[in-house]
Amino acid sequence: MSKTLKVSVIGAGSAQFSLGIVKDLCLTKGLDGSHVSFMDIDEDRLDMIYKLATRYSQQLESDMTFDKTTDRRASLEDADFVLNAAYVLGHVVEAQMRQRAAEKYGYYHTGGQFGTYHQLQLMLDVAQDMEKVCPDAWLIQSGNPVFDGCTLMTRETSIKVCGLCHGHYGYREIAETIGLDPDRVTWQAPGLNHNIWLTHFIYDGKDAYPLIDEWIATKGEEYWRTHVAKRTHDAQMSRGAVNQYHMYGLFPIGDTVRRGGWWYHTDIETKKRWYGEPWGGPDTHLARPYFVQTLEERIAEMTRWANDPKTDMVKVVGRENTREQIVPIIDGLVNNKEGYFQVNVPNHGALKGLPDDLVVEVPAIVNQKGIQPVQVRALPPKIMIEQILPDWLETERELLAFKTGDRSMLLHSVLNHHQTKSYDQAVAILDELMNMPEVQEIEDWEKMTRIVDHYSFPAEL
Amino acid sequence: MSKTLKVSVIGAGSAQFSLGIVKDLCLTKGLDGSHVSFMDIDEDRLDMIYKLATRYSQQLESDMTFDKTTDRRASLEDADFVLNAAYVLGHVVEAQMRQRAAEKYGYYHTGGQFGTYHQLQLMLDVAQDMEKVCPDAWLIQSGNPVFDGCTLMTRETSIKVCGLCHGHYGYREIAETIGLDPDRVTWQAPGLNHNIWLTHFIYDGKDAYPLIDEWIATKGEEYWRTHVAKRTHDAQMSRGAVNQYHMYGLFPIGDTVRRGGWWYHTDIETKKRWYGEPWGGPDTHLARPYFVQTLEERIAEMTRWANDPKTDMVKVVGRENTREQIVPIIDGLVNNKEGYFQVNVPNHGALKGLPDDLVVEVPAIVNQKGIQPVQVRALPPKIMIEQILPDWLETERELLAFKTGDRSMLLHSVLNHHQTKSYDQAVAILDELMNMPEVQEIEDWEKMTRIVDHYSFPAEL
Numbered sequence: 001m002s003k004t005l006k007v008s009v010i011g012a013g014s015a016q017f018s019l020g021i022v023k024d025l026c027l028t029k030g031l032d033g034s035h036v037s038f039m040d041i042d043e044d045r046l047d048m049i050y051k052l053a054t055r056y057s058q059q060l061e062s063d064m065t066f067d068k069t070t071d072r073r074a075s076l077e078d079a080d081f082v083l084n085a086a087y088v089l090g091h092v093v094e095a096q097m098r099q100r101a102a103e104k105y106g107y108y109h110t111g112g113q114f115g116t117y118h119q120l121q122l123m124l125d126v127a128q129d130m131e132k133v134c135p136d137a138w139l140i141q142s143g144n145p146v147f148d149g150c151t152l153m154t155r156e157t158s159i160k161v162c163g164l165c166h167g168h169y170g171y172r173e174i175a176e177t178i179g180l181d182p183d184r185v186t187w188q189a190p191g192l193n194h195n196i197w198l199t200h201f202i203y204d205g206k207d208a209y210p211l212i213d214e215w216i217a218t219k220g221e222e223y224w225r226t227h228v229a230k231r232t233h234d235a236q237m238s239r240g241a242v243n244q245y246h247m248y249g250l251f252p253i254g255d256t257v258r259r260g261g262w263w264y265h266t267d268i269e270t271k272k273r274w275y276g277e278p279w280g281g282p283d284t285h286l287a288r289p290y291f292v293q294t295l296e297e298r299i300a301e302m303t304r305w306a307n308d309p310k311t312d313m314v315k316v317v318g319r320e321n322t323r324e325q326i327v328p329i330i331d332g333l334v335n336n337k338e339g340y341f342q343v344n345v346p347n348h349g350a351l352k353g354l355p356d357d358l359v360v361e362v363p364a365i366v367n368q369k370g371i372q373p374v375q376v377r378a379l380p381p382k383i384m385i386e387q388i389l390p391d392w393l394e395t396e397r398e399l400l401a402f403k404t405g406d407r408s409m410l411l412h413s414v415l416n417h418h419q420t421k422s423y424d425q426a427v428a429i430l431d432e433l434m435n436m437p438e439v440q441e442i443e444d445w446e447k448m449t450r451i452v453d454h455y456s457f458p459a460e461l
Numbered sequence: 462m463s464k465t466l467k468v469s470v471i472g473a474g475s476a477q478f479s480l481g482i483v484k485d486l487c488l489t490k491g492l493d494g495s496h497v498s499f500m501d502i503d504e505d506r507l508d509m510i511y512k513l514a515t516r517y518s519q520q521l522e523s524d525m526t527f528d529k530t531t532d533r534r535a536s537l538e539d540a541d542f543v544l545n546a547a548y549v550l551g552h553v554v555e556a557q558m559r560q561r562a563a564e565k566y567g568y569y570h571t572g573g574q575f576g577t578y579h580q581l582q583l584m585l586d587v588a589q590d591m592e593k594v595c596p597d598a599w600l601i602q603s604g605n606p607v608f609d610g611c612t613l614m615t616r617e618t619s620i621k622v623c624g625l626c627h628g629h630y631g632y633r634e635i636a637e638t639i640g641l642d643p644d645r646v647t648w649q650a651p652g653l654n655h656n657i658w659l660t661h662f663i664y665d666g667k668d669a670y671p672l673i674d675e676w677i678a679t680k681g682e683e684y685w686r687t688h689v690a691k692r693t694h695d696a697q698m699s700r701g702a703v704n705q706y707h708m709y710g711l712f713p714i715g716d717t718v719r720r721g722g723w724w725y726h727t728d729i730e731t732k733k734r735w736y737g738e739p740w741g742g743p744d745t746h747l748a749r750p751y752f753v754q755t756l757e758e759r760i761a762e763m764t765r766w767a768n769d770p771k772t773d774m775v776k777v778v779g780r781e782n783t784r785e786q787i788v789p790i791i792d793g794l795v796n797n798k799e800g801y802f803q804v805n806v807p808n809h810g811a812l813k814g815l816p817d818d819l820v821v822e823v824p825a826i827v828n829q830k831g832i833q834p835v836q837v838r839a840l841p842p843k844i845m846i847e848q849i850l851p852d853w854l855e856t857e858r859e860l861l862a863f864k865t866g867d868r869s870m871l872l873h874s875v876l877n878h879h880q881t882k883s884y885d886q887a888v889a890i891l892d893e894l895m896n897m898p899e900v901q902e903i904e905d906w907e908k909m910t911r912i913v914d915h916y917s918f919p920a921e922l
Contacts, residue, residue: 385858
């Protein structure tokens with residue numbers, strides 16, 4: 001590392017995320033002299049993470065340096081890597097949207113998706129700022145929606161974008177549950193983010209899919225009857241995951257399990273049937289508040305650490321590397337420490353049957369040559385037709401709505417929700433959600449309220 | 462015309478269709494010496510159409526000759542054109558399927574789509590027979606589903622396929638309703654069959670879309686309040702059509718109006734709101750029996766003509782050409798009488814953003830060089846994303862289900878119906894419809910009952 005590496009963390013108030021980055025940087029030889037610039041609009045959170053990071057690295061006698069700022073452009077200045085973990089509307093507004101949709105219109109646990117437009121605008125703003133301030137930096141996108149947002153940034157800017165997610169570790173949960181050592185598994189699960197499918201599951205040189213089948217046949221029912229999730233996201237071996245495997249032909253991995261089709265998600269009884277006790281998977285009125293509460297308790301705990309100078313930072317944070325891919329990827333790019341990662345990058349033929357400028361989730365070799373996706377075999381036609389291509393279309397629709405500000409496309413999106421019962425209901429809920437004060441006060445939101453008239457001489461697709 | 466042209470009509474018992482062909486052939490100079498071979502599995506109908514055609518052409522002193530057969534291959538022998546108008550399950554079984562879906566599961570007017578698989582098999586059988594018996598003949602496909610069937614035949618055989626439909630004449634209804642002379646309209650409406658959109662509507666050299674807008678603004682409400690349909694398919698200027706125009710940006714033409722989104726089709730009140738009185742459009746429990754009854758009355762009338770040797774055939778059938786495109790297209794191909802038609806042919810770039818081997822509906826110049834599609838401008842992105850591409854995916858799903866015999870894909874199809882309320886309901890209705898005796902007795906039906914297992918090393922898309 002010739003010069004001091006600068007890493008800018010946007011939305012640094014996502015404290016656990018930021019502290020993980022700091023920890024991995026401190027513990028990675030060749031990166032522990034890096035400078036990290038924390039940026040957030042929440043000054044309290046910003047102060048907290050700044051204190052924690054400074055004290056942790058000092059205690060480790062690392063050479064890391066830090067700054068904190070609420071000025072995004074200042075943070076991006078001279079950055080080599082920009083990590084975007086920001087979430088605009090926040091869990092509280094998301095919950096309010098869900099509540100309105102549920103109470104007045106009878107939707108089960110939905111409505112939060114309207115927050116997507118604000119997230120997309122933020123992502124685009126960051127990438128466009130980078131074009132002006134640090135055009136050669138890598139953008140590592142962690143905040144959702146990774147698929148839509150990375151595709152948008154890829155299409156609208158010249159910035160190098162890589163989206164990361166934890167979902168692919170689901171292959172380890174499969175291995176552990178059926179009694180295999182996850183470290184001995186050779187696997188592959190390409191697709192789109194939150195829509196990846198286990199094409200290869202090899203154990204000690206043999207196809208281990210039959211072992212999954214055997215587990216389902218001999219131990220599945222017992223597991224589903226007795227298993228109680230310890231985390232809200234513990235659904236990798238749920239009945240719903242296996243049903244999707246049987247329906248689509250390959251095992252769904254990680255967050256993929258949370259999708260699959262509207263019929264897994266109609267109400268809490270159905271959710272529990274497919275995703276188990278006690279929460280019915282991560283996307284229920286039971287799980288989500290618990291998940292947010294856990295996040296808040298974690299923030300409260302970290303705030304106590306920050307406010308108590310006597311806290312032994314190394315003791316509470318630990319000195320083991322996290323499982324996050326971010327710092328190892330930086331290490332690969334900067335120091336040529338080659339590694340094999342699961343990334344979200346522009347397709348360019350890596351996954352057959354999808355546009356070049358769509359961001360796909362594929363394995364990649366990372367070293368000083370860059371993030372180089374592996375061209376995987378095509379997914380089975382059934383999964384392409386029933387899962388990947390519809391998801392692609394949904395994202396194209398969302399991105400076009402975002403770009404044109406065409407409200408009729410938002411209406412179409414509400415109408416496409418399986419729980420929508422009529423045209424009038426869709427019109428009403430769209431009006432209501434878009435008139436929420438928390439939504440209205442977002443800058444540029446009025447863009448979404450224009451109605452685009454017909455055009456008889458159409459543009460190119 | 463050097464040799465006697467042979468036209469084979471498959472499903473010739475569709476008597477009105479067959480008689481129209483005979484009439485147009487008789488009245489077309491250069492084709493009136495053709496030989497028409499009627500083929501059907503219904504011998505009574507076959508006898509009837511044979512009698513009517515023979516007597517009509519004799520009365521006109523035409524040189525046409527005819528034969529009739531229940532042997533498909535015999536009819537195809539030496540054919541130059543094969544017209545396929547057959548419908549396998551028939552309207553009665555279709556109605557029974559709808560009734561079961563409605564009575565036991567609460568669906569509104571649906572279930573008939575299961576007949577599609579039999580239609581696809583028939584179309585493929587005909588095209589495969591043609592490969593053996595008359596490989597150079599043109600196949601003109603009139604029986605539905607034109608889009609799915611023509612795509613299937615294009616992909617699976619080497620036969621030249623052209624699908625035809627009446628829907629595009631909807632541009633004339635628009636003109637007539639808003640007070641324009643349809644013969645002075647220059648128009649274009651490309652897309653997929655039953656999914657075409659008015660990109661050009663020009664009157665006396667000027668864009669006439671503003672005249673549609675003016676009519677909607679000043680006369681629409683009055684029309685929707687007072688208009689009473691005389692035909693079940695009279696919906697071109699309905700409130701539903703205009704709503705789709707406003708939602709998607711271009712006017713939907715012909716059968717396109719009958720689609721648009723599930724929310725136009727949930728129950729009879731909703732249907733009447735969007736498609737008007739007295740039937741609520743062609744796809745309701747009121748309209749369909751009336752439509753079928755009208756067909757049956759027409760057959761009864763034609764049967765009386767056939768059984769009464771004193772019937773003045775020219776008087777009852779007339780001596781004006783029909784509006785069917787079939788015979789003019791044959792005239793163009795055989796006698797170089799050039800014409801401009803709306804056809805369904807393999808894409809090969811005519812409509813941007815769709816596969817080459819998908820059959821699209823586009824304008825084409827027809828002469829002795831062949832049926833040459835016009836490469837139209839791309840449809841607007843919104844229509845591509847919200848209407849064309851989802852329809853494409855649905856057809857890919859249907860064709861893959863047909864090809865693989867994968868029952869889980871049928872289940873997926875039922876689940877995708879907006880009126881399906883749960884997974885268990887979908888499983889139950891699929892079982893019930895597939896176990897109907899009328900369905901079971903169809904040859905090769907058991908093909909659809911296999912369950913395809915997972916494949917971890919997938920095929921190419």
